[in-house]
Amino acid sequence: MIEQGLFRITISIVCTLSLYLFSAGQTFEKLPLDPNGIDEDLILGYVHNAAEDSLSLITSSFLSYAQNEDPSRLAEAYYYRAMYTSFIFDYPETIVLTQMGLNQKETSVDLLDRIHKLSSTAHLFSGNLDSANYHLDVILEHEDSVDPEFLAEVYYARYQIQFTEGQDEKALENLYKSLELFEASGDYSFAATIRSYIGVIYHRMDRDSLAMVYQQEALDYFIENDELDNASYVYLERGNMLIDLGRYTNAIEDLQTGIDISQEIGHIGNVANGLNILGRALARNGDIKGGIEKNRQALALCRDYQIPIGIASCEVDLATLFLDIQEADSSLKYSIELYEISRREGFPDYEEDATDLLARTYAMKNDFDQAYKFRTKHLAIKDSIYSQETAEKMAELREVYEREKNLREVESLKNQAKIERLKRNGLLGGMGLLLLLSGIIVNRELQRRKKSRLLLEAELELKEARNEKLRQKIEFKNRELSSNALNMARKNEFLQTIDEKLKSISIEGEAAKSIHELKNDLRIEGQMENNWDQFMSQFKETDPSFYQKLNESYPDLSKGELRLSALIRMNLGNKEIARMLNISDEGVKKARYRLRKKLDLLQEDSLEAKLLSL
Incomplete structure (x- = not known):
């Protein structure tokens, strides 16, 4: 079921490779005669082997059979035929x-x-994003009853649309949903690919530390499980990110690793793309000649394997590099070739680049008539492209379409020689390249968010540290307050004991006078305000709002009643309060009674509950 789901994604995106549905060496060139043997697995097998002619024949024959002999299978027949037309990128059909x-x-x-x-996929690649969303909405209306593995594919399809629309937050949300479902189903390979896409989104959002974490997690899985084709895509993705970050040395290292892996497994399209990006990295790092050499190697591969979009991309870079170093003749050569292929293949954005390069190059050669001619063409093309509100989306979709079409053609050649080496996860790499290429278009527009994000994270960490410090301080103050209360109670109890013993001594004369003075001193010490001032100061530090609320609600409370309120709020019993205040238990009861009256409490009301509620 998982493998079928992945193949359906293949149909929706790039129609690339897989081996898990069929054993090595099995072919699908022979058209089955029994209509009952025609099912989705069979169709996907033809897709897997890039057997375009056989795929066309079997789907058209089955559609004719359903129309003439078994109308109950018409929906199925239209679906299989649509899989074929999607395979050949005929999205309108x-x-x-x-x-x-x-x-x-x-x-x-x-x-x-x-x-x-x-x-939905056909509408997406046709630029009809509203219609693409509508068809997914129909499925998600009953998502609770949808098979989880297929639902993961639907979330991924939704992400594709939102990625195209630049809705990074929503795209990220759907990627996480897809990731959770793939991991729950045990498809850790596809989950690793989703992690790679999450890294691409985080890079577009300027959260590059997270982007690198997810890219590394994907890379670790692919290397550990010997999925080198997928690993090569991640290396190229990360290399392109590092170029954006100005880390050219690291970018060059990753790109070269991705190229080496692609050469080892025979992935020519990936080699060409990697060389092109590597040339850009070398040039930005100051090695112009090295950059030109790599771009020329990439161009040669694209020409050998007839990849028009790759040819155009390489010629843009080469013409630009030669123009930068003022080699007008070389720049003119590649600019003319770019202009011709962009007009022949219908690449309006590359035609725009070509006319701009030609105008600048002819101006450098002092051929101002030609420069004016191509500048006029450039402005006309630019106006025709960017006058539409959806021009940027169309350019992105066109690039995805053409690049993936040519990659499929390259993969078809490779399959015939190395089918044993290819596995289901080859399609994941294709999607990785899709995201890499489309991400290049827009990821430079979102740099302003990174600083604010880092600042917010730092502020949250500082706030947490301050809260922890405050909590520890309050705990210490509570322990200190309880200790001081206990010491005051013990001291008053000790003073009362001494006073009682002195009362029991019967002495006359000068000694009696001295004992009387000593007893007075003990009573004074038991009522010393300094002790209470220190205690109340500590209490206010521990519970600063209590006295403020108490005084606002009951401003006529005496100092003694305020002290009693504090001791009751500390949950001390009558005996402990008596020792603290140096009065009898009966005195505490009377003081509590007076306090209840001032607080307007009824007989059934709790004094403790009242004070604890403030």
């Missing part, structure tokens, strides 16, 4: 076919959900 499938009656909810998801 995919939209038509999926709609016809949805129009069929008595179709299972599971099949309808899969048709909706495929339709």
